[in-house]
Amino acid sequence: MPPSNQPKLDTSTEVSDEIRKTTCYMCACRCGINVHLKNGKVKYIEGNRDHPVNKGVLCAKGSAGIMQHYSPARLNAPMKRVGERGSGEFEEITWDEAFDIAAGWLAPIRENTPEKLAFFTGRDQSQSLTSWWAQAFGTPNYAAHGGFCSVNMAAAGIYTMGGAFWEFGTPDWERTKLFMIFGVAEDHDSNPIKMGMGRLKERGAKIIGVNPVRSGYNAVADEWVGITPGTDGLFILALVHELLEAGKVDLNYLSRYTNAPFLVNGDTSSPEFGLFLRGDDGKPQVLDRATGKPVAFDKKGIKADMAGSLRAAGITHRPVFQLLAEKYLTDAYTPEAVADRCGIAVKDIKRIAAELAHVAFEQEITIDQPWTDWKGERHASMTGRPVSFHAMRGISAHSNGFQTCRALHILQILLGSVEVPGGFRFKPPYPKPIEAHPRPHAGFNTGKALNGPHLGFVRGPEDLLLKDDGAPVRIDKAFTWENPMSSHGLMHMVISNAHAGDPYKIDTLFLYMANMSWNSSMNTTKVMDMLTDREDDGEYVIPHIIYSDSYSSEMVAYADLILPDTTYLERHDCMSLLDRPICEADALADSIRWPVVDPVRPGHEGVRGFQSALIQLGAKLGLPGMVNADGTATYADYADYIVNHQRRPGVGPLAGFRGKDGQGKGRGEPNPNQIQAYIDNGGFWIDHIPDDALYYKPWNAAYQDWAVKRGIFDVPQPYLFQLYVEPLRKFQLAAEGHGDIQPPDRLRDQIKAGMDPLPIWYAPFEEDVIDTAEFPLHALTQRPAAMYHSWGSQNAWLRQIHGTNPLFVPGKVFEEHGFSDGDWAWLISRHGRIKVPVARMDALNAKTVWTWNAIGKRKGAWALDEKAPEANKGYLLNHLISELLPPKADGMRWSNADPVTGQAAWFDLRVKIEKAERTDGTALPVTPAQQSPVGKGPKNVIYGQEF
């Protein structure tokens, strides 16, 4: 008992008078948050302890959401440009006027030349809506930002095993004993990875970080492998070599669950060379170990032989596994052959391979859970190999990224560590075989909807989107011979292609949430020129630009019409199974955002969630699905769409609380009270997978049946992992001269070399076009944990953490150039030069320099003071990177991208560094200031003050 003369202190005062539960959007993790309100104003944000994603954990970014909401950089009203494009001079208008202007541009396009609308979206989480809208409009030119983000990771994963990392799946954190993480920036998959790594450390599991930079996750890893950029694929294939040589691969898993036993045509003169031997029913054939005869791969009761071969009709057919083993057992992939190039010692490569093998095969896990496989065979237990992996953009944003990502999946599969206890596990609706994905579509007709979804997965040359004369159908040249498997499109090529009129000019560029005139484009200065360039008659080369953003970003100044978006606390959103849900490996789950505060901007017209604005614009244009027979709007706004739209009968954007009684799971008619049910449940819905369906999902009959019940599939879709990707081989065959659909001669060698059906490694393309002795250093950017892309720099709390971004230089290079911390350096690439401040860092690959991404800001943007450090000392590496490679011998310039998917090769960049004289503290180049349409933020941000 405290003495009675002590004052009574309330150490836990009520901070709020109301708590509203919604979903964080300070990064892409979608954690659950409790927003505390006092007198209707946001007072405090905490993590939602019941939420499946974060279980109450909130990161620093998440708690700083309050300053994101009250940011002085928020847009306030629709605006039309009144000054020169790029100047930032705007006039506020009403929403009615904004829709009139937009419809005035878009309606004639739709009636005459729908392809002249290019609609591309950045980091939004509503692609199932935006793609549906674009299909209804009828333009073939739609994609989100995957082409300049991580399409290599996604496409390689889906083609190989029906899903990739991050939103597709997760390590089995409770059982993994060895975890390897490759090239992951800390702002993506933030809380889940941190929480998972925390669990590993609690349990004493080992973490190996593979990354040129030892920051973030790599700083807390038990072992850091400071690999040289662009060589991850070589390192991984050396691990594969070691495992094969030691016989440490899971043959039972390979023969049951992968295409390792599939027979491959070995006749080099055959038009089917390299394709699978198929039966009359089209099914791939394997050798039956009991009879030695070829049988369909899915025949019940057979055991497939991976050691034999089949001679039939004069042709020898051999199992995939033999081709794979031969390929990686060659001297090209020995640790000795790759060590110098990778910057990893031979002994370390051998030791890591041995550790992987030891944990996978000597520390096997068994769960006493019977299950039945897709062929009806009953298994008494679930066996797992407790090794798991995670990777992201670091390994994929290279010109060899697709094959590198494939190599990593092959390593996982050879170890038998995917979809097993302790390994890597998929989150529903994944895994999903390629057959469950659409092919790409681009069939358009004036005034009509497109003939199908824009983005998809090609199965062979017949799925390319080419005109009769071989010209690309799409403005970004996706799904062409230059990058056949560009499943996410190539947003980074849209502006330069549209400016060049290659393959054609457009009329309207419609962008959402993508800072294309600044940190989201390669060759930033030139992109700004392209956006403002005029034809001889004085018209802009890109005649109309519509842009939607929540904040006064650099891109706002380049638009003719601004549709102002809300902050994430003012909007409806839907983390949908049709798109990017919040599922866990054990559960189906989705969630919402809802306006926990009203989207009001006193004295201004106000803002609307972009998705609502898009639906309302669609109704004004009379787009199919958005208007009723009497011409009235089908949906009032996004919330109405979320509840009432059905993609298939009974299947809509939200899977939970469906049906009239709100009891439907995955399937059920629309429930008018659905959003309230989500709100009452904390903003999310979750449904646990039955115990006998928790692992082996692609081959588990109970999982497949449950997935059909929940509306993930309409029929069971069991499938095998694809060590050997036959569609890749079909493109190679065409390049070798087979088939009616032929590539241009200039691309034959690239296709033959790059589209190998088994993963390969080749040097990043940049090394082919520069003198590596002249540009000896690799240069990288990565996003910090405290920021999310460019969003954080107007956040009064977060910008105190990262107001500037020094160039981190490895110790030896630092000393060779006589640098001291705070000195300035010229960083020079084949494309440009920038002057930047330097700092020493020893936990860094010896041939690599790096900096934080998107800290540098243009003067006038983000409501920052012109003296702000971000606008003076901050800088972008983007000025050094070209979207094109230098001309080849034939004069053609190829894109600076992966030749399989078209993913932007940001991390291929090579540079040299020179000491520069000290300056007034301004990084170069300086981009002239733009006028701020929202004014300037106050010197000190004071809570409660309206901006």
Ligand code: SF4
């Ligand atoms: S990890 Fe991302 S979603 Fe989660 S609290 Fe942090 S910023 Fe928000």
